[in-house]
Amino acid sequence: MLTKINELQAKTILTKSGLPGADWVINPYRGCQMGCMYCYAAQIARWKHPSEEWGSYLDIKINAPELLKKELTNLETKNKSKDFGFIFFSSVTDPYTPLEAKYHLTRSCLQVLSDFGYEGKIGIQTKSPLVLKDIDILKLLKNVQVGFTVTTLDDKVSRFLEVSAPPVSERIRALKELSRRGVPTYAFIGPLLPHFMNSKADINHLLDTLQDAGVAEVWFEHINLSSKIKARLFEYLETESPNLIPEFEKADNQEYRDKFNQVIYECLEGRNLKLGLGKVIFHHDLPQKK
């Protein structure tokens, strides 16, 4: 899909986070070229691009590094510290969307954090091996962790639902490489894809693969089928694979989630893996931050 590019001057870059576990988020881009069919950010960003298809545009905050430098200095003065909490890349885009290869905004923001000597935790979550280009800077940061979203181990499934994202086999290879180079990693298994990732054997195979890739922490999240996400996803499934719709609908209830949580907890038993937030996440159950 061709991307409509819009370079802009952002007013702010380090924003308070509504995500569990994160204090701040940095989104160097608005929009995301990966175009995942289950993406919740597609709805959040809609107010700026009401009629454009998710994945077809990218707003590029070209002043992100300069802004970040100023905002870090202001926060240091206010907090008298170089640690203001956990900074997360990114909440409504992939920080390594393909055009990062041209604009290097995520890289430049990481460089700013490194030059500043940020002492708090920094998290990066992506679906792209493009993050490997920044290992030199990642190694300079004091407390950084890189996560890959892994929803399946089948490239055909990742291509089907994460339409323009790098296939999952490339992500697993990138996790291995990060681990080999000494960068701490985690995997975000979310959303848990009904039909494709719904058995003990699926979860065990996935966890074996991730541990083999050097992952020490995993996060699990149930699929969010709130009305707007569902409308976009089901419109796509209706055209591409209508037999999946009842499978997805079946998974959208508390009984299914409770049962599957038990399966996941059993699969985690005896493994040397940390579980993010200590539980399988479902967006409705999370405390809302102000």
Ligand code: SF4
């Ligand atoms: S990579 Fe993340 S932000 Fe981008 S479309 Fe997929 S789910 Fe949405």
